Amino acid sequence: MAWIIPDTATHQDRNGDVGVGSFSSAMSIVGSYSLALDADLTLTGPDFGAAPTLFNYADFNEGSDGNTVPAATGTNGFFSVIGAGVDAPKYINGGRVGALACRVYGEEAEGNQNYIASRFNTDFGGGITELYASAAFMFPDSGIPPQEGTTANAAYRYLGSGSSMKLIWANENNSTSESDVVFYSHVGASAITVDGNDIDVLMTAVQLGGGTPNTPPEWWVWDQWMLLTVWAKADPVNPATVDGTLILEISNPNGRWRYEKAIPIFKGAAAGDSAQWTHCRIPGWMSQPVNGFGTPDQTDVRMDTVYLASSPKRIVIADAANWEDVTEFCDCPFAAWGTDVTVKTKYTGTMSGPQYAHFMGDDDVSLYSTFVGVL
Structure with missing residues (x-):
């Protein structure tokens, strides 16, 4: 799914002022997982492609x-x-x-x-x-x-x-x-x-x-x-x-x-x-x-x-399922990148409620998300 942004300074807020469609839940969690800071989170699918540095x-x-x-x-x-x-x-x-x-x-x-x-x-x-x-x-x-x-x-x-x-x-x-x-x-x-x-x-x-x-x-x-x-x-x-x-x-x-x-x-x-x-x-x-x-x-x-x-390809934890609704997110450092991706979970002290993992593609518009837990 794609998120299209015009070539201007644009405000995106929780009301979804910018963005088209909703994003597929194309990732899933491998094994059991509880939302905790610095826990290992392993995600499988979609095709994550070559690992960034x-x-x-x-x-x-x-x-x-x-x-x-x-x-x-x-x-x-x-x-x-x-x-x-x-x-x-x-x-x-x-x-x-x-x-x-x-x-x-x-x-x-x-x-x-x-x-x-x-x-x-x-x-x-x-x-x-x-x-x-x-x-x-x-x-x-x-x-x-x-x-x-x-x-x-x-x-x-x-x-x-x-x-x-x-x-x-x-x-x-x-x-x-x-x-x-x-x-x-x-x-x-x-x-x-x-x-x-x-x-x-x-x-x-x-x-x-x-x-x-x-x-x-x-x-x-x-x-x-x-x-x-x-x-x-x-x-x-x-x-x-x-x-x-x-x-x-x-x-x-x-x-x-x-x-x-x-x-x-x-x-x-x-x-x-x-x-x-x-x-x-x-x-x-x-x-x-x-x-x-x-x-x-x-x-x-x-x-x-x-x-x-080396690229914007990464996993983030954010406070909404649809990227246009996100108000806070954290880039998560990865420990392994292949068919599965394992990252350390990061979230801010002001996040609350349901949290979602998003895969950000290296074109900065490809997005996939899955639910990971509730803070």
Whole structure:
């Protein structure tokens, strides 16, 4: 069954504003199963096809609140701190999946000491031209956006002109100037761009919604978990000149928003660039609220459920049987992929009621679902 999305920014909500038909229950569960976090879930049929490569998965539930997250974390991830004199990331209570999340920006002590500033890196083990990535972020009420306003106007919590963030940053050789593409780059005015230091994918704002000063757009939330996903697939022969696939989607408690565009993924690549990625940084970079914009303890950035793979083909657990009705979902890391697929079950702390497993095809429209349990 197919879910057809127009080439525009589109809001899909629980009322099924977008979507055609219903999706067949073409998968079934192998053996007995009870819905529990991190349980093995084995699904059989339909034809799952060739296995994607899971580059990295991390939900940061292996530590304890306040402790430092190890440099090597997740399936294939490693942290690096940004700048001198800053601390490594910390585990923190209140995770999207499970009890814990990762605090990647914020001040641990007064006086601009022990300031956390970290990025989570993934090494793909070679060059790739297709990537599916998802990561959840939260900016709690205790802080204001990175480099956004002063203490006096901290209530402005919107994506204003002073705020700058690079949330998902794919690149070559772990460099910020080689084949780099920033997915979810915020440059102000309540807009998200897809661009880079080295290339020019859009260089025009992806206006997903909102845009009114002092008014948070519905597609962006600060103090609740917000899941950002991207699927980027370049033309394999001429990645800088021939259209590829670019799909961005934001999910939060208000609903789901999607932007889709056919565009050369490595448009404007500099001479000598190989037009491929070998690494990804999540988050890539965030401006600190200094130089008249406040003090570092006003920024608090948390991250959870990081998933990076070679294609969007995957199993998700979601809160509705029909994809157009889904409001929350979790990408599930797989342990085996063949005639059957075995994944670790993941779901958020705010999911309730019946849950369903969905197989997402690598064309991003093929969907099959089956009931898995009740939370």
